[in-house]
Amino acid sequence: xxxxxxxxxxxxxxxxxxxxxxxxxxxxxxxxxxxxxxxxxxxxxxxxxxxxxxxxxxxxxxxxxxxxxxxxxxxxxxxxxxxxxxxxxxxxxxxxxxxxxxxxxxxxxxxxxxxxxxxxxxxxxxxxxxxxxxxxxxxxxxxxxxxxxxxxxxxxxxxxxxxxxxxxxxxxxxxxxxxxxxxxxxxxxxxxxxxxxxxxxxxxxxxxxxxxxxxxxxxxxxxxxxxxxxxxxxxxxxxxxxxxxxxxxxxxxxxxxxxxxxxxxxxxxxxxxxxxxxxxxxxxxxxxxxxxx
Numbered sequence: 196x197x198x199x200x201x202x203x204x205x206x207x208x209x210x211x212x213x214x215x216x217x218x219x220x221x222x223x224x225x226x227x228x229x230x231x232x233x234x235x236x237x238x239x240x241x242x243x244x245x246x247x248x249x250x251x252x253x254x255x256x257x258x259x260x261x262x263x264x265x266x267x268x269x270x271x272x273x274x275x276x277x278x279x280x281x282x283x284x285x286x287x288x289x290x291x292x293x294x295x296x297x298x299x300x301x302x303x304x305x306x307x308x309x310x311x312x313x314x315x316x317x318x319x320x321x322x323x324x325x326x327x328x329x330x331x332x333x334x335x336x337x338x339x340x341x342x343x344x345x346x347x348x349x350x351x352x353x354x355x356x357x358x359x360x361x362x363x364x365x366x367x368x369x370x371x372x373x374x375x376x377x378x379x380x381x382x383x384x385x386x387x388x389x390x391x392x393x394x395x396x397x398x399x400x401x402x403x404x405x406x407x408x409x410x411x412x413x414x415x416x417x418x419x420x421x422x423x424x425x426x427x428x429x430x431x432x433x434x435x436x437x438x439x440x441x442x443x444x445x446x447x448x449x450x451x452x453x454x455x456x457x458x459x460x461x462x463x464x465x466x467x468x469x470x471x472x473x474x475x476x477x478x479x480x481x482x483x484x485x486x487x488x
């Protein structure tokens with residue numbers, strides 16, 4: 196059975212992006228001409244997802260509004276004959292895709308955020324996409340789609356990973372694997388080591404923030420005690436899952452941008468700006484004109 200539902204935890208306060216995130220949800224900060232979260236939602240839709248589940252907070256209403264219709268704006272654009280813009284805001288997502296939201300009443304961690312969507316997910320397998328991370332693919336089939344294919348073929352949970360420089364392993368969750376798979380391939384993992392000291396890491400493959408998980412993980416999350424930071428950790432529930440079934444690390448082909456950090460966000464703006472169909476050429480020229488001496 197293919198994956199039709201994706202959970203996007205968007206309740207976090209985005210302290211790494213202050214002061215901007217004081218009044219703007221960090222997920223709504225624009226990368227070129229659209230909010231960062233649109234790229235993440237479209238990544239899920241491209242992989243076959245038909246229902247986006249936002250796990251949200253009272254301060255994040257603008258995210259839900261963005262994916263809703265705005266009849267007043269649409270009527271104004273129609274009356275002014277701005278049909279290109281009208282088409283763009285009316286067709287952000289295909290009509291068969293629904294966006295629903297559920298509140299996370301307390302900030303009790305990623306595992307808790309996923310658990311908040313339990314009633315909507317039901318007994319189906321699902322994807323989890325962390326909206327801070329943008330994944331840019333150069334091939335027509337994106338990494339999430341390949342992860343879902345692998346999940347369907349093997350019935351094995353998938354966690355997306357990417358290779359990072361050895362001297363930076365202490366900044367990430369690192370997977371323990373027998374050998375490093377090729378890009379676009381999966382391998383059984385023994386576990387996840389959070390921020391290992393340089394020289395002690397089991398690999399250089401860091402967890403990216405994309406998961407394909409079975410429905411059973413919800414029961415495990417319900418039984419997971421609070422761990423690091425007094426939060427319910429998704430990695431603890433995955434470790435419990437590994438006691439009864441295999442979990443695989445999928446090594447991505449694409450490139451990631453951590454838009455939760457300011458430098459990662461600037462990197463994303465550069466890369467997406469250069470490839471923008473309307474602005475790319477002019478933007479490239481602008482960069483070339485900069486005096487960087």
